[in-house]
Amino acid sequence: MHDNTLLALPKQHAKGIRNGLPSICSAHPLVIEAALRSGLENDTEVLIEATCNQVNQDGGYTGMTPADFRRFAEGIADKLGFDKSRLILGGDHLGPNPWKHLPANEALAKAATMMKAFVEAGFTKIHLDASMACADDPVALPPSIIAQRAADLAAIAEKSAGPVKPVYIIGTEVPIPGGAMEALDHLQVTRAEDAKETIELHRLAFSSRGLEEAFNRVIGLVVQPGVEYGHEDVIAFKPEEAKDLSAVLKDFPQIVFEAHSTDYQTLTGLSELVEDGFAILKVGPWLTFAMREALYGLDRIACELMDIPSVDTLEATMERVMLNLPKEWEKYYPGNATEQRILRHYSYSDRIRYYWPQPEAQKAFNRLMSNLEGKKIPETLISQFMAPVYQDVVSGKVEATPKELIIATIRKVVDTYARAARQI
Structure with missing residues (x-):
C-alpha cells in the first residue's frame, strides 16, 4: 500500500x-x-x-x-x-x-x-x-x-x-x-x-x-x-x-x-x-510558473504564425482578467503601474495561477490551442520562445504540438524534483 x-x-x-x-x-x-x-x-x-x-x-x-x-x-x-x-x-x-x-x-x-x-x-x-x-x-x-x-x-x-x-x-x-x-x-x-x-x-x-x-x-x-x-x-x-x-x-x-x-x-x-x-x-507555484512560461511562449509563436489582434493574445487577456478582478494580486504586489504589471505576469509567487479557471481566461486558452492545432510549429520558433524544451523537440523526445510542449515544460520542474528525491 x-x-x-x-x-x-x-x-x-x-x-x-x-x-x-x-x-x-x-x-x-x-x-x-x-x-x-x-x-x-x-x-x-x-x-x-x-x-x-x-x-x-x-x-x-x-x-x-x-x-x-x-x-x-x-x-x-x-x-x-x-x-x-x-x-x-x-x-x-x-x-x-x-x-x-x-x-x-x-x-x-x-x-x-x-x-x-x-x-x-x-x-x-x-x-x-x-x-x-x-x-x-x-x-x-x-x-x-x-x-x-x-x-x-x-x-x-x-x-x-x-x-x-x-x-x-x-x-x-x-x-x-x-x-x-x-x-x-x-x-x-x-x-x-x-x-x-x-x-x-x-x-x-x-x-x-x-x-x-x-x-x-x-x-x-x-x-x-x-x-x-x-x-x-x-x-x-x-x-x-x-x-x-x-x-x-x-x-x-x-x-x-x-x-x-x-x-x-x-x-x-x-x-x-x-x-x-x-x-x-x-x-507549487514553480509548476504553474513553468506552465505560464509555456503558454506565453505559445502565445508569441501564434502571433508569428498568424495575424492575431494584440487584444486577443493570451497575455493581453490575462492582463484584462487580472485588472478586472484584482483581489488575488493587488494587496500582494507593490510598486508603480509598470512594476505591478510585471509582477502580475512574471512574479515567482505566480499569483496569476488563481486566474486560469476564469471563463475569459479559459476561452483565451482554448482559442490559443485551437489556433495552433494542426499547424507545424517551426523548431526555430520553439528555440526562440520555448528554449527549455528545444533540445527535446529536436531529438524527437517531445512532439511539437501545443499540449505536449506545455507538458514537457512543466515536466522540467517535476523531473528536477524526482531527481533530487532519487526517484529517477
Whole structure:
C-alpha cells in the first residue's frame, strides 16, 4: 500500500538511505497530468496535495470538496493509465485557517468537519496545522495550545479513517501561501530546540487523548530550512546553516522534515535538502510558473504564425482578467503601474495561477490551442520562445504540438524534483 512509502521515509533516513518524495501542490489539470506522466514513465508513486484554502467542505477557491478533488485527480490518472493505488493524496495545512476570522470554537468545529471530509475521501497524508490564531485568540498562540488543537483534529481523523490509517505531518514554518511578500535577504532557520519542543508537545497531546498509536504515524515535521522565494528573488539552501536542525533527526528516527516553499531551488539545492533529512519537498507555484512560461511562449509563436489582434493574445487577456478582478494580486504586489504589471505576469509567487479557471481566461486558452492545432510549429520558433524544451523537440523526445510542449515544460520542474528525491 502507498502509505508504506511515507512510513518508510524516516526509516530509510535513519539507515542512511537518502530518499525523498516530491509533493505536487497544484489543482491545475495540466500540472497534475505532467506529474502523473512523470510517475508513469519513471515507475514511481506520485503525491498530490490540496490545501485547506483550495479544497474544503465549502468548496475552497477551486470549488471542490475533498471527494471532488479525489475524483478529479483519479479521472486524470484513469485517462493516462496511471495505477490509482500509486496516487497518494495529501491534505495540507488542515486546521482553522479558512475560518480564522471566527471565534476559535466555531473555526475549530469547521476544521473538524473539513478533517472528516478529507479522511473519508481517502486522503492518507494529513498535515495537522492549528497554528493560526482565531478571532478570540491571542495573536501568538502558545505552542502547547497548537499541539492540543492538532491532536483534537487527529482524533477526528482517526475516527473517520477506514482500514488505511493516515500518516501525519505536524508543525508549521511557512509564510503566506504563494511565497514571501517582501524582498528577501535572510531567513531564520528553525532552531533545533524549537523543533524538539514541537515534537514533544505533540507527543504529549496525542498521548493525553489515547492516540499513542496514531502518534507512531507522525512521520514529518514542517520546519524552515532556510529556503524561500519572494516576487523577484530566491534564497538558496545553505546546508551549513541547517546542520544543527538536521542533527535533530538522530534523536527522532520516526521523523523526517517537510520543507515548504522549495520552489525555484536548484537541483543541487534540492538534492542537499533530501540528503540532510528534508525528505518531503513541496512544490507549487514553480509548476504553474513553468506552465505560464509555456503558454506565453505559445502565445508569441501564434502571433508569428498568424495575424492575431494584440487584444486577443493570451497575455493581453490575462492582463484584462487580472485588472478586472484584482483581489488575488493587488494587496500582494507593490510598486508603480509598470512594476505591478510585471509582477502580475512574471512574479515567482505566480499569483496569476488563481486566474486560469476564469471563463475569459479559459476561452483565451482554448482559442490559443485551437489556433495552433494542426499547424507545424517551426523548431526555430520553439528555440526562440520555448528554449527549455528545444533540445527535446529536436531529438524527437517531445512532439511539437501545443499540449505536449506545455507538458514537457512543466515536466522540467517535476523531473528536477524526482531527481533530487532519487526517484529517477
